[in-house]
Amino acid sequence: MAELPETEIAKLGEFGLIDRLTAGLEKHNGSTVTAVGDDAAVMQYGEDSDTRVLVTTDMLLEGVHFDLTYVPLKHLGYKAAVVNFSDIYAMNGTPRQITVGLGVSKRFTVEHLEALYSGIRLACEVYGVDLVGGDTTSSRAGLVISITCIGDAKASDVVHRSGAKDTDLICVSGDLGAAYMGLQLLEREKTASAGRSDFEPDFSGKEYLVERQLKPEARRDIVAGLAKAGITPTAMIDVSDGLSSELLHICKSSGTGCRVYEDRIPIDYQTAVMAEELNMNLVTAALNGGEDYELLFTVPLTAHDAVSAMPGVKVIGYITKPETGCALIGRNGEELPLKAQGFTHI
């Protein structure tokens, strides 16, 4: 490689890097509606079409995103597909097609790939998505999975990160931090099992954490529930890198601040028990854990009653004017600035 000035990627972080690499991009096609900066890009094919086509892509690498010592290939396939569906739901859309790129090293057999594909195919069946193409190639270093998902939504239904407004309510589905705690648990059992062939991992009472880590689901039900309740969120994102990081994305894109109440953050009982066992700060884990694949969205204040009546949705705070910044309100009313400690793979 050529000699170049050296700026460490870690210095910029993933989002700083993307900003730098995609700065000043020009648009060549009328079919491109919005590009970088949301969970999915938005396209319009056909001049008068009311349909918007959505596209998102994710790359998963062995040793970075997953550890095959404890991740079954079928689960991995399922998860790899579902996390892409989640990005389409986060645009208030419906996933329709995926393509699957695979890089496979020599230790993988046809049966291994069938196991992986059985998970991808199961996810496609469950979510009604078609597997339409792919590329399979050899790899020198483990397994590489790259999935691209295409979806659609009516033009008026598409939700971006940038639409949150002062006084909007901040809502989140499900509970947070469980997938992260599941990962800690799996890593702990892996360490404990090192060199012992008779070892049986102990997940009793913590099955929910393991499931949230190994077999997450995308919140199709929440998107359907919002439609049924007649609510179009003003902004939405899926929680893949932790609540703090995602909320800061919404506020930055929308040009707003926010307040989130610590005691309103939904946390499962098993998550709390595990945090105590590991002597970790529970709120930190819930704010920054990552891989929750819940939906974080904002709705106008007028939707308060409708959104409060939705099962599996909790109002956790509100959007403010930008000058007040982004903060967490602690149990004693103190304000702590929200930071994107994040859960980043770069």
Place this chain on the structure above:
Amino acid sequence: MAELPETEIAKLGEFGLIDRLTAGLEKHNGSTVTAVGDDAAVMQYGEDSDTRVLVTTDMLLEGVHFDLTYVPLKHLGYKAAVVNFSDIYAMNGTPRQITVGLGVSKRFTVEHLEALYSGIRLACEVYGVDLVGGDTTSSRAGLVISITCIGDAKASDVVHRSGAKDTDLICVSGDLGAAYMGLQLLEREKTASAGRSDFEPDFSGKEYLVERQLKPEARRDIVAGLAKAGITPTAMIDVSDGLSSELLHICKSSGTGCRVYEDRIPIDYQTAVMAEELNMNLVTAALNGGEDYELLFTVPLTAHDAVSAMPGVKVIGYITKPETGCALIGRNGEELPLKAQGFTHI
């Protein structure tokens, strides 16, 4: 990983593997028109839409598809984008958007990624394509590039691999085998330079081969030329794995045989010189070399004059009934069965 019966992937080959992994796929969405089995999948968004949306994906891995000792990052970015555009052109479509997935190991700096992206962005500018999204993550083992391209075509313009008919003419653009010879040359110079800091590679008189390997172009001009001449090919594919392999794809998909004349295969002078230098069979290299990114297509016999008048297109044979098989007709009239020796990365 779980213990499973072991079938080596090499036993099936890339295409056998894909057949096995995608067998019996069901279709869940009306927007999916055709899936696996072409250069790109075909979708229709909007019930009455005359526009077909095309999608294709490619994965490139360091040490398998490229060697950064002699491939400049900017060229690599350009090529990674262009090979995807080529798949869309092979459907007789126009590439419109790409997403870029990158896995990056620690030895890469921000400036390295800027060089890579400058190539991707240049390709987008030259071909009028929009970069709309991506995913950047860390990698433990070198550089991983996964690009997905979305394009479009009028419904009546889409060309599949499966439409070739008995007596159709087989045509190919440009010339074949040059990119493969460029690779041989670059590898030779790499070996010669090992351990020598003062080494200057000698490419004089062979610049074309190096350019074909490092900076291929997609044949947008041929797609435009066909449209201008009023020709819609009956079948089309891009030559990425070698002429033999691609022709066998068309014949298998179309349920036909074929005859190709050895002395009609277009080969550049530099390719021939290099084959002689390396003591390689020239026709074998041209048939199986790979990475040509030319277009291979079939047209009805009635289009003979129109297609013969197109610059950069050569008629190299004709489609036959399936029972006569697929064969190369040698310079002395002898028939040799066509084999997909291929240029495969798996």
